[in-house]
Amino acid sequence: MLETPKSDRVSRRREATKAEILGAAWDLVGEVGLAGLSLRDLAARVGMRAPSLYQYFDSKHAIYDAMFQQAAQDMLEIRSVEVAPATLRADLLRAAHQFFDLATANAARAQLLFQRTLPGFEPSPAAYAPATELINRLQQAFINGGITHPDALDAWTSLLSGLVNQQLANDPGGDRYKRLVDRFVDMFLADFGPKKKGK
């Protein structure tokens, strides 16, 4: 509230335009692929010329960076990683399906988040922060649920990442690998779940 009303309105308008640009960028990479994004086409899609984009983003990489942060934030919205021992299996099933559905809903987003395929692009620490937060939450959730094996987190992410990747690569838009999610969660629980009896 230290800003004057006018500059506040201006900055709000500016944020709205940035959001509009990012929205158009997501549409565009959905059509031409993540690496196929060009500033000319992006500008045209929001009714601008390419140079005008530089009023909102310092570079093309800055746009990718903002997209990365949005994508990581989207994944973080899965706040239902709350896990209780009494409902462990149901909680993990819900979390797994939410992650799988979100990750496979947008191939470009999955490529940006989970693969290092853009030449020269590295997400900034700020953009990466939500991803770290997601891992932390998942780790805490596992502890709460009684899953304590040090490799549990890596195993969980590998299981889901494998299904997501195969779904996107071999059956985009289908459900050939989605049908395996439940089974993989049970495989995970059988190996990493809390043991009924002591060792």
Place this chain on the structure above:
Amino acid sequence: MLETPKSDRVSRRREATKAEILGAAWDLVGEVGLAGLSLRDLAARVGMRAPSLYQYFDSKHAIYDAMFQQAAQDMLEIRSVEVAPATLRADLLRAAHQFFDLATANAARAQLLFQRTLPGFEPSPAAYAPATELINRLQQAFINGGITHPDALDAWTSLLSGLVNQQLANDPGGDRYKRLVDRFVDMFLADFGPKKKGK
């Protein structure tokens, strides 16, 4: 043997040059990324100028296509997917490790084979043939080993693909996910392995 000796020697020389170009291409994409390959740089690496490459490949995509075929053929060299019921676990462990090691040894190769990330590139049927052959062999091996569940093949490839992807993305050059291969094979066997007792 229908060719004259001279044309045979010429064509042999030609094949050798093509192989040399492909070798340089693998080196190059290992440094600049799969999408970063440029014909100028590639030509320079074999002591040519860019236009000369067109004597050996019709286009840049043709080079990618030949690389894809080589990569798929490399994977097919894992002929130790022979599986017998008596040695099922050991056979699968060996096959899993061979696949994992080969797939993670070259990030660009993994990207070319397992991800659809090159804008506009689709492997030709000829280049794809070894990949299909590999799947067929794996399927036959599973049947021989008593693994008959219709989802077993998808589950197996998902498990391995997840580990490979995470290894390449989060710990390139390390062994953080390689250490999970044995465990994943056992998880797979516990769920999809032949049952001791009839149903």
Place this chain on the structure above:
DNA sequence: GTCTATAGTTTGATAGAC
């Protein structure tokens, strides 16, 4: 705040000399 104009590169690919 958006534009025109353009710089400066890089790219894949072709024509034609040698």
Place this chain on the structure above:
DNA sequence: GTCTATCAAACTATAGAC
């Protein structure tokens, strides 16, 4: 079979008018 020369096009990014 390799070259020089070059095309035509794309790209990111900047300068400066309005």
